[in-house]
Amino acid sequence: MGSENGCTMEENDELWEQLRYEAKCDADAELALASYLYATILVHRTMEQALAFHLGNKLSSSTLSNTLLYNLVVDVFMEDPEIRDAIRIDMRAVREKDPACVSYCHCMLNFKGFLACQAHRVAHRLWSQGRIPLALAIQSRISEVFAMDIHPAAKIGKGVLFDHGTGIVIGETASIGNNVSILHHVTLGGTGKQGGDRHPKIGNGVLIGAGATILGNIKIGEGAKIGAGAVVLIDVPPRTTAVGNPARLVGGRRNPTQLT
Amino acid sequence: MGSENGCTMEENDELWEQLRYEAKCDADAELALASYLYATILVHRTMEQALAFHLGNKLSSSTLSNTLLYNLVVDVFMEDPEIRDAIRIDMRAVREKDPACVSYCHCMLNFKGFLACQAHRVAHRLWSQGRIPLALAIQSRISEVFAMDIHPAAKIGKGVLFDHGTGIVIGETASIGNNVSILHHVTLGGTGKQGGDRHPKIGNGVLIGAGATILGNIKIGEGAKIGAGAVVLIDVPPRTTAVGNPARLVGGRRNPTQLT
Amino acid sequence: MGSENGCTMEENDELWEQLRYEAKCDADAELALASYLYATILVHRTMEQALAFHLGNKLSSSTLSNTLLYNLVVDVFMEDPEIRDAIRIDMRAVREKDPACVSYCHCMLNFKGFLACQAHRVAHRLWSQGRIPLALAIQSRISEVFAMDIHPAAKIGKGVLFDHGTGIVIGETASIGNNVSILHHVTLGGTGKQGGDRHPKIGNGVLIGAGATILGNIKIGEGAKIGAGAVVLIDVPPRTTAVGNPARLVGGRRNPTQLT
Numbered sequence: 001m002g003s004e005n006g007c008t009m010e011e012n013d014e015l016w017e018q019l020r021y022e023a024k025c026d027a028d029a030e031l032a033l034a035s036y037l038y039a040t041i042l043v044h045r046t047m048e049q050a051l052a053f054h055l056g057n058k059l060s061s062s063t064l065s066n067t068l069l070y071n072l073v074v075d076v077f078m079e080d081p082e083i084r085d086a087i088r089i090d091m092r093a094v095r096e097k098d099p100a101c102v103s104y105c106h107c108m109l110n111f112k113g114f115l116a117c118q119a120h121r122v123a124h125r126l127w128s129q130g131r132i133p134l135a136l137a138i139q140s141r142i143s144e145v146f147a148m149d150i151h152p153a154a155k156i157g158k159g160v161l162f163d164h165g166t167g168i169v170i171g172e173t174a175s176i177g178n179n180v181s182i183l184h185h186v187t188l189g190g191t192g193k194q195g196g197d198r199h200p201k202i203g204n205g206v207l208i209g210a211g212a213t214i215l216g217n218i219k220i221g222e223g224a225k226i227g228a229g230a231v232v233l234i235d236v237p238p239r240t241t242a243v244g245n246p247a248r249l250v251g252g253r254r255n256p257t258q259l260t
Numbered sequence: 261m262g263s264e265n266g267c268t269m270e271e272n273d274e275l276w277e278q279l280r281y282e283a284k285c286d287a288d289a290e291l292a293l294a295s296y297l298y299a300t301i302l303v304h305r306t307m308e309q310a311l312a313f314h315l316g317n318k319l320s321s322s323t324l325s326n327t328l329l330y331n332l333v334v335d336v337f338m339e340d341p342e343i344r345d346a347i348r349i350d351m352r353a354v355r356e357k358d359p360a361c362v363s364y365c366h367c368m369l370n371f372k373g374f375l376a377c378q379a380h381r382v383a384h385r386l387w388s389q390g391r392i393p394l395a396l397a398i399q400s401r402i403s404e405v406f407a408m409d410i411h412p413a414a415k416i417g418k419g420v421l422f423d424h425g426t427g428i429v430i431g432e433t434a435s436i437g438n439n440v441s442i443l444h445h446v447t448l449g450g451t452g453k454q455g456g457d458r459h460p461k462i463g464n465g466v467l468i469g470a471g472a473t474i475l476g477n478i479k480i481g482e483g484a485k486i487g488a489g490a491v492v493l494i495d496v497p498p499r500t501t502a503v504g505n506p507a508r509l510v511g512g513r514r515n516p517t518q519l520t
Numbered sequence: 521m522g523s524e525n526g527c528t529m530e531e532n533d534e535l536w537e538q539l540r541y542e543a544k545c546d547a548d549a550e551l552a553l554a555s556y557l558y559a560t561i562l563v564h565r566t567m568e569q570a571l572a573f574h575l576g577n578k579l580s581s582s583t584l585s586n587t588l589l590y591n592l593v594v595d596v597f598m599e600d601p602e603i604r605d606a607i608r609i610d611m612r613a614v615r616e617k618d619p620a621c622v623s624y625c626h627c628m629l630n631f632k633g634f635l636a637c638q639a640h641r642v643a644h645r646l647w648s649q650g651r652i653p654l655a656l657a658i659q660s661r662i663s664e665v666f667a668m669d670i671h672p673a674a675k676i677g678k679g680v681l682f683d684h685g686t687g688i689v690i691g692e693t694a695s696i697g698n699n700v701s702i703l704h705h706v707t708l709g710g711t712g713k714q715g716g717d718r719h720p721k722i723g724n725g726v727l728i729g730a731g732a733t734i735l736g737n738i739k740i741g742e743g744a745k746i747g748a749g750a751v752v753l754i755d756v757p758p759r760t761t762a763v764g765n766p767a768r769l770v771g772g773r774r775n776p777t778q779l780t
Binding site: 321322323324328332391392393394396397399400403404407409411426427429431432445447449450455458471473475489491505506 | 553559619705763
């Protein structure tokens with residue numbers, strides 16, 4: 001499958017080769033998963049096809065078919081080299097940063113945060129193309145299936161780790177830089193009824209602990225750390241840590257490690 | 261469909277006409293969604309039928325059929341004019357209060373908070389009629405599908421906005437007034453093992469920020485605001501704001517806008 | 521069904537008899553649920569078969585069949601008397617401790633926390649047997665279906681109540697004692713990128729309130745109470761209460777009841 005819809009193998013896609021190798025080993029070792037691993041990974045020629053197939057199944061419903069979603073997702077992947085790049089950079093980030101991630105195959109199949117992020121990338125492109133109802137339908141399915149509510153207009157960089165994923169909410173005018181790690185239950189929210197540019201801007205390399213709530217059109221500077229459970233209503237300078245409710249800044253020198 | 265089961269069109273249902281118009285425009289503009297929009301909205305004669313169809317599909321499982329749920333939900337809608345009224349007032353509240361809501365059609369199809377609330381209204385009526393196991397089964401499906409756990413006995417007014425929805429927990433003896441806005445991860449909880457009347461009472465026009473935890477049989481007065489991440493264990497007077505963990509009152513004059 | 525796959529009735533399984541009696545009463549009283557109750561409970565000969573059937577249905581997807589999952593789960597239940605014991609002790613704990621639980625049947629059918637915990641017990645055994653990909657696949661489905669992300673390596677005692685369940689995250693090296701109650705949105709998390717033994721150890725009889733975040737390889741002593749929304753980064757001695765962000769200890773004498 002795949003050649004019909006114009007998918008072409010990325011040249012030298014080492015990550016995909018590695019992922020297939022892992023899936024093959026798992027299928028050989030665990031008969032109960034062999035059919036699942038073949039259908040989801042091993043029969044596909046490219047990472048993009050496999051991911052589109054998996055997302056199509058996850059996000060489908062009795063009224064939104066997996067075939068329709070597969071075709072939509074694969075088309076977006078094929079049109080947008082930035083997304084194809086981001087998929088791989090995200091996957092490497094998850095594998096490197098999350099000690100609970102045992103393989104690329106594990107990330108691809110099982111990580112809600114990774115899957116929701118890639119589905120968001122599709123929704124974001126559709127939104128940018130003015131396909132609003134479709135983008136919102138995908139947002140809605142992401143929210144129901146992965147419990148992550150990311151507005152399709154939100155901008156997300158590459159190498160982003162959404163760990164666990166459950167309960168993450170990211171508003172319409174939020175932006176997230178590269179190499180950001182965001183734990184579960186994190187809110188990048190707005191300020192009530194107000195419209196316009198109303199959500200946080202997260203710099204590169206920021207780490208946001210579990211349950212942190214960051215509200216308003218504020219800046220979290222490059223390399224900043226936001227403690228678990230922090231309620232942040234003010235700008236946080238680069239390489240600075242914010243903790244508490246309401247959050248206070250604790251300076252670039254103090255560098256708590258306990259942010260998960 | 262529809263005439264057989266006694267559904268009758270509300271007279272002058274302008275909201276439903278507007279919603280159908282929006283769905284028609286979306287179907288014309290986005291072929292990928294046309295089938296979905298026809299099946300979910302455009303083939304139905306009334307708002308109630310469309311909503312029952314959508315909820316039936318969302319809440320169904322391999323052992324609880326969508327047909328059974330459709331019939332249950334539509335019957336409750338037809339019996340209870342208060343619920344029919346609440347559906348429309350809620351939908352208008354979402355459309356007006358949430359800057360991310362682009363249309364009534366968007367609310368109806370995609371808002372977990374709206375859908376969970378209407379499904380709860382059904383469960384609440386069944387509970388009030390003594391159909392306890394059925395009410396609890398619907399609560400359970402709402403919790404699994406929308407990640408909102410609302411006890412069927414809880415009382416919810418009209419014009420209520422549950423924004424994002426994920427993680428909301430509302431206990432058995434909680435009550436919520438009219439025109440209340442509740443963000444995601446909000447808990448209206450009890451006090452451990454204690455039985456009886458043990459959950460908060462939320463007045464009209466209250467705004468509860470993301471992640472706020474309100475515990476015990478306490479009163480949140482009319483027009484009060486509860487800050488994001490607040491842990492509230494005491495009564496909050498009308499038009500007063502409570503913030504922090506544990507929450508302190510900051511008076512009616514101070515009126516923080518950053519509660520999302 | 522059932523005799524073919526070697527399931528044998530537990531001798532004098534009073535809990536299962538009581539649960540069947542409740543299901544029978546509910547099926548007689550509520551025709552709309554009769555088919556569901558027969559398929560899920562009444563046709564099964566043992567608690568284990570019924571639970572495996574229910575979990576198989578809940579955790580199945582278009583690529584992981586309910587039959588495969590049923591067989592897996594029932595096999596683990598049959599091999600491991602500790603899990604069979606834990607199922608019953610957990611169910612009794614839910615029934616006794618949660619005032620919103622009206623029957624064993626209610627717990628079995630509807631409680632995400634109970635179902636996720638039993639599915640975790642299966643994943644944990646598979647993990648212990650080195651069936652890593654399978655254990656991780658089950659973890660992933662638990663996280664998607666019940667919004668509870670429990671690493672399959674985490675150790676969980678008996679008589680554990682996960683109330684509401686939504687948003688609970690339990691890390692790889694966490695352990696939970698017996699008779700522990702954990703509310704929704706509770707995190708037993710790690711400390712960022714660090715590997716190794718990095719998650720909390722929860723003693724017997726601990727109560728952890730909604731939204732509490734407990735981070736790092738710390739000990740929560742027997743009978744301790746963690747307040748709602750607490751962010752705990754330090755050991756908590758036995759029978760001591762910790763509240764606030766960051767959490768402070770408030771001593772064994774003060775014994776707040778408002779922890780839900």
